[in-house]
Amino acid sequence: xxxxxxxxxxxxxxxxxxxxxxxAYNAAIADAALRAGTLVPPFRAxxxxxxxxxxxxxxxxxxxxxxxxxxxxxxxxMTREGFDAAVRAAVPSSVVGGKPEVRVQWDPERDLHLRPxxxxxxxVGLAGSMSARYTGEWITGVTDVTPLAHEVHGxxxxxxxVGATALLPVERPYSAGGPYD
Numbered sequence: 001x002x003x004x005x006x007x008x009x010x011x012x013x014x015x016x017x018x019x020x021x022x023x024a025y026n027a028a029i030a031d032a033a034l035r036a037g038t039l040v041p042p043f044r045a046x047x048x049x050x051x052x053x054x055x056x057x058x059x060x061x062x063x064x065x066x067x068x069x070x071x072x073x074x075x076x077x078m079t080r081e082g083f084d085a086a087v088r089a090a091v092p093s094s095v096v097g098g099k100p101e102v103r104v105q106w107d108p109e110r111d112l113h114l115r116p117x118x119x120x121x122x123x124v125g126l127a128g129s130m131s132a133r134y135t136g137e138w139i140t141g142v143t144d145v146t147p148l149a150h151e152v153h154g155x156x157x158x159x160x161x162v163g164a165t166a167l168l169p170v171e172r173p174y175s176a177g178g179p180y181d
Contacts, residue, residue, distance in 0.1 A: 008106050008120045010087075010176060012053035013169040018140060019083045020169065021051035021076050021124075024062035030072030030144060038139040039076075045135050046128055048103070051076065051083075054121035055169050060110040064153040065146045075143045075169075082138025086124050087176035093125065101130040112156045112164050 013020040025033070029043045039045070052058045062070035090104035103125035108116035126134050148167060155164035 007118070008122070010053060010122050010174040011109075011171040012174040013055075013171050014080065014174055017080060018077050019053060019080050019174065021053050021078060021083070022055060022058035022073060022145070023049070023051060023076055024058060024065060024067075024070035024073045026069045027072055030074055030146075033074060033142045034144055037141055039135045039142075043135070046131050048125045048127040049131055049134070050105075050123050050125045051078075051134070052121065052123050053174070054109060054171065056110040056112070056114070057107065057121040057123070059149060059153070060114045062149075065149040071146070072144060073146045073149045075145045076139055077141040077143070078134065078138040079140060082134065083124075084176040086126060086130060086134070087122075089130065090124060099128075101128040102126055112152075112161055 025043070029039070032042060033039050039049075043049075052061070058073060059065075062073060065071055065073045086102050087104065089100075090102040091098075091100040093103045093105040105123045105125070106120035107123065109119050109121040111117055152164045152167050155161070155167070
């Protein structure tokens with residue numbers, strides 16, 4: 001376990017009003033989102049969509065933007081108000097039954113080699129009206145960070161971990177004011 005880091009701590013790139021979360025999609029969804037500044041069709045609103053504040057956990061999930069249908073990595077800027085509301089409404093993904101509109105799951109955080117670390121990274125799943133609020137109210141901008149993902153991965157592959165680390169988004173402890181802080 002890392003000294004001074006709790007097992008479950010939300011870590012994110014954020015400012016006073018916004019937080020950055022990551023998602024990976026195919027080119028059609030990514031291009032439409034970049035044009036619109038939010039997720040729009042062919043993205044299917046209302047269906048469970050998972051947002052991840054951890055860049056490296058997203059890299060693990062999408063294979064540095066190389067997995068099928070996850071070739072484009074998006075940094076989604078959303079309101080802290082929306083993120084906090086989602087986290088406060090979340091039900092652990094381990095709870096069976098019902099149809100909660102927000103799920104929360106904690107998975108091992110990843111290092112630059114995508115190996116699991118002792119502490120955990122949060123994922124928040126949004127469905128139904130919460131997914132609609134995410135796409136319609138809470139998203140304030142979308143940026144394609146696929147080139148960054150590929151550049152960091154290239155530096156890792158070449159053994160330049162200092163260079164790779166220097167390019168990572170700065171993620172620090174975040175409080176959503178809920179049971180998961």
